[in-house]
Amino acid sequence: MTMLAALLLLCCRLLPSSNTATATPTPKIDRKHVVSRFNPTRNASSPTTPMQVGNGDFAFGADITGLQTFLPFGTLSSWGWHNASLPTTPGQTAPEDFTGLDWWTHGRLVNYDQPNPAEPEISQWLIANPHRINLGRVGFVFFDRQGRGNLNVSEEDLTGRFQQLDLYSGTLTSQFSVNGTAVTVQTWVDPGSDTVAVKVRSELLARGQLGFFFDYPYATGESKFEAPFVGRWDAVEKHRTELSVSRWGKQARIMHQMDNTTYYTLLRWEGRGASITGPLEGSHRYILQLDIGQDSFELTATFSPSSDCKIPTSVDYVNHASTRWWKDYWETGAFIDLTATGNATAIEIQRRIILSQYLLAVNEAGRDPPQESGLVNNGWYGKFHMEMYLWHSAHWIPWRKTPLLRRSIGVYDRFLPSSIERARHQGYDGARWGKMSDPTGRSAPGEINSLLIWQQPHVFYFAEMEYKYAVANGHHEEQKSVLQKWDNILTESANFMTSFAFWNESTGVYDLGPPMYPASENTPPNGTTNPTFELAYWRFGLGIAATWKKRLGQPVPETWTHVAEHLALLPTTSSPATDNKTTYTVYEGISHMWTDPETVSDHPALVAAYGLLPPSPALNKPIISATAAQVARTWNFTDCWGWDFPMLAMTAARLGDVDAAVAYLVNENFAFDDVGMPVGPAGKAPTPYFPGSGGLLLAVGMLAGGWGGIGEPGEKGYGNGEYGRAPGFPVEWDVRAEGFVGVL
Ligand SMILES: *[C@@H]1O[C@H](CO)[C@@H](O)[C@H](O)[C@H]1NC(C)=O
Numbered sequence: 001m002t003m004l005a006a007l008l009l010l011c012c013r014l015l016p017s018s019n020t021a022t023a024t025p026t027p028k029i030d031r032k033h034v035v036s037r038f039n040p041t042r043n044a045s046s047p048t049t050p051m052q053v054g055n056g057d058f059a060f061g062a063d064i065t066g067l068q069t070f071l072p073f074g075t076l077s078s079w080g081w082h083n084a085s086l087p088t089t090p091g092q093t094a095p096e097d098f099t100g101l102d103w104w105t106h107g108r109l110v111n112y113d114q115p116n117p118a119e120p121e122i123s124q125w126l127i128a129n130p131h132r133i134n135l136g137r138v139g140f141v142f143f144d145r146q147g148r149g150n151l152n153v154s155e156e157d158l159t160g161r162f163q164q165l166d167l168y169s170g171t172l173t174s175q176f177s178v179n180g181t182a183v184t185v186q187t188w189v190d191p192g193s194d195t196v197a198v199k200v201r202s203e204l205l206a207r208g209q210l211g212f213f214f215d216y217p218y219a220t221g222e223s224k225f226e227a228p229f230v231g232r233w234d235a236v237e238k239h240r241t242e243l244s245v246s247r248w249g250k251q252a253r254i255m256h257q258m259d260n261t262t263y264y265t266l267l268r269w270e271g272r273g274a275s276i277t278g279p280l281e282g283s284h285r286y287i288l289q290l291d292i293g294q295d296s297f298e299l300t301a302t303f304s305p306s307s308d309c310k311i312p313t314s315v316d317y318v319n320h321a322s323t324r325w326w327k328d329y330w331e332t333g334a335f336i337d338l339t340a341t342g343n344a345t346a347i348e349i350q351r352r353i354i355l356s357q358y359l360l361a362v363n364e365a366g367r368d369p370p371q372e373s374g375l376v377n378n379g380w381y382g383k384f385h386m387e388m389y390l391w392h393s394a395h396w397i398p399w400r401k402t403p404l405l406r407r408s409i410g411v412y413d414r415f416l417p418s419s420i421e422r423a424r425h426q427g428y429d430g431a432r433w434g435k436m437s438d439p440t441g442r443s444a445p446g447e448i449n450s451l452l453i454w455q456q457p458h459v460f461y462f463a464e465m466e467y468k469y470a471v472a473n474g475h476h477e478e479q480k481s482v483l484q485k486w487d488n489i490l491t492e493s494a495n496f497m498t499s500f501a502f503w504n505e506s507t508g509v510y511d512l513g514p515p516m517y518p519a520s521e522n523t524p525p526n527g528t529t530n531p532t533f534e535l536a537y538w539r540f541g542l543g544i545a546a547t548w549k550k551r552l553g554q555p556v557p558e559t560w561t562h563v564a565e566h567l568a569l570l571p572t573t574s575s576p577a578t579d580n581k582t583t584y585t586v587y588e589g590i591s592h593m594w595t596d597p598e599t600v601s602d603h604p605a606l607v608a609a610y611g612l613l614p615p616s617p618a619l620n621k622p623i624i625s626a627t628a629a630q631v632a633r634t635w636n637f638t639d640c641w642g643w644d645f646p647m648l649a650m651t652a653a654r655l656g657d658v659d660a661a662v663a664y665l666v667n668e669n670f671a672f673d674d675v676g677m678p679v680g681p682a683g684k685a686p687t688p689y690f691p692g693s694g695g696l697l698l699a700v701g702m703l704a705g706g707w708g709g710i711g712e713p714g715e716k717g718y719g720n721g722e723y724g725r726a727p728g729f730p731v732e733w734d735v736r737a738e739g740f741v742g743v744l
């Protein structure tokens, strides 16, 4: 037994045998101090991103007023989705009418979910439906001294604007003055329900000059991207709202119906009388006007698909619940503090870390994998991408916040039957995971969508990391349950991966593709074979599959072993462009690898074979080193996407170049705005593009917690969560890290 294993055993004896699975040692870093230093402030609304409060399944985007008074930022959820009516073209009136396309695949026709030019309407309907909806808008209305509303007040009319988000308690405080009278607004979201709570203080309230509006947009699948705002406000006749006011007062409910989607907003207020009326002519806007009297007002708005939402709530309750939840969030799990380093890069990385920690808990800790823009606005119709799930969410494990990952990881169980059916329909064994998905698990038609394969081995990464986490926690029961819960999913995944690999008689190896798309989605699919990253990932996945069976005391299927041992070698090239050094290539036989502008753009995923993935005998270190150097020299980084930079940082760290690792984390093409929203890649996706934030935290988890390859309890690399130096940061930096679980 190694020393570390002995320590782990000792630790687990001393720990209480709770099931909370956040066995972090007592924090030594003054976390509140570090977190609060990065509280974002604004004195004007940003035209592109809101300040946000939320709970992972529901988030509220606010403008400078703390509500959505001037800008209709989103109120998005995990559960709010809408279908447009189905096409009426004969033969294209139901999802079942869609037939996709057949492509030759190793001598046989395989049916892929690709838009069929003969079925354009139903193809497009399946891409755009269901789409995520903006649940509604809450803002201030201003009245004059005579109580006349609808004043033409704009943000510029407000003076003394100042807004601060207190990250440590999840409280957004906004202050401004109207004609010299101050208004203070506090906004929270309940961690346990989809409730936004608002507390307002102002003389304007006492004079009846400040009230609220509630408004509802229609949802359409007209645009792939809806940013910065979601929904249509000019299609009033297409949807319906209905107000019911409680007979006992201080409570009202607004029903919103759009085609087959119906949900409710339950409004509750405290302390004084108010009357709600509406909708205003030609709109779905309702007005809450307060009785003259006190100078404070408290309002909660709970959004729910259920008409009899009985969640007891109040502003006080939400305030306390939010404060408790966020304190626990910051004080448990891992933490890193780079602020003692007097280096601007270190401080900027710390800012990105803290703001990403906040925004990922607000936007990406829900019951489904997150969409690229979280709960801020819509991209790809609000759907989520199974290949991006890892970059969004794997970081929870090294940061020892696995319970937040467990809210959504059940997606693999839920989608297993439809994924088995997808594989069966195409003549493969096992489960083929889909791509661009809605909560039902249907994968949207698309040429790239249907031909990407790198989402398949993600289950092995998640499973192995979860096992590693259980080991780090020293909970034997948790280890056993992790092994059990993933067994079926891993088995079906490995079965697909082995049946997908094509035995090439003439070369005596298994090939991946064609047709296929690698992670960099810019190669000719019918000519793409054996991409470096996918080959490495297949080998990694099948390796874990076998290890899993051994841990469970079960036999390893021979086909798995045969495929794993006979996968094609990673493709290489060497030419004057690489100073005749050997490098890996994106895929086998690619021409002009380092000289064609097209091949050195998009995701440089070939480096992830040694960066995201642990060392493997199939990978040659001098070659990966030359490849990383060649990428650094020739890649078109302006054409990269957020997560590419953390991926490059992880590779650099594993190669021992920690200066390059931290430089990638602040690369000029990897930007975060003033409130920490990861800026979308120019011309490709709007801000925010959250795989950048998730990737950042995964990379930081690695740099802080270390990396150790795959192993058994007690072997090198199983982070023990002790306070100490982080191996992936420059030695000159003063780095304090605690609680991390190392990555694979
Ligand atoms: C708003 O903030 C900016 C940046 O912090 C500052 O330069 C500017 O003076 C502030 N304006 C007001 C009106 O406070």
Ligand SMILES: *[C@@H]1O[C@H](CO)[C@@H](O)[C@H](O)[C@H]1NC(C)=O
Binding pocket: 081, 082, 083, 095, 129, 130, 260, 261, 440
């Ligand atoms: C949209 O329609 C599809 C196909 O009929 C169905 O599976 C899904 O549940 C519907 N979603 C919503 C939000 O209505």
Ligand SMILES: *[C@@H]1O[C@H](CO)[C@@H](O)[C@H](O)[C@H]1NC(C)=O
Binding pocket: 083, 084, 085, 086, 259, 260
């Ligand atoms: C709405 O629901 C009805 C009844 O279930 C169904 O027939 C119709 O196809 C649905 N509409 C859409 C757009 O999904």
Ligand SMILES: *[C@@H]1O[C@H](CO)[C@@H](O)[C@H](O)[C@H]1NC(C)=O
Binding pocket: 102, 103, 104, 105, 515, 524, 525, 526
């Ligand atoms: C790939 O081959 C299929 C036939 O198997 C063809 O229909 C398709 O257009 C080809 N795709 C491209 C991008 O060339």
Ligand SMILES: *[C@@H]1O[C@H](CO)[C@@H](O)[C@H](O)[C@H]1NC(C)=O
Binding pocket: 142, 143, 144, 151, 153, 178, 179
């Ligand atoms: C501020 O005062 C001006 C002048 O009296 C008036 O026209 C305007 O409506 C007031 N604004 C608000 C929001 O009450």
Ligand SMILES: *[C@@H]1O[C@H](CO)[C@@H](O)[C@H](O)[C@H]1NC(C)=O
Binding pocket: 342, 343, 344, 345, 346, 659, 662, 730, 732
């Ligand atoms: C910050 O640290 C990095 C990595 O060690 C180094 O390259 C950079 O020069 C430092 N910057 C300053 C301003 O000291």
Ligand SMILES: *[C@@H]1O[C@H](CO)[C@@H](O)[C@H](O)[C@H]1NC(C)=O
Binding pocket: 504, 505, 506, 507
């Ligand atoms: C076998 O591999 C060779 C070399 O990569 C390739 O040219 C050939 O097309 C493959 N055979 C089949 C049947 O795919």
Ligand SMILES: *[C@@H]1O[C@H](CO)[C@@H](O)[C@H](O)[C@H]1NC(C)=O
Binding pocket: 597, 601, 636, 638, 639
């Ligand atoms: C790099 O990518 C950007 C963005 O896609 C593009 O505009 C530019 O032309 C590319 N540069 C080269 C040298 O290909």
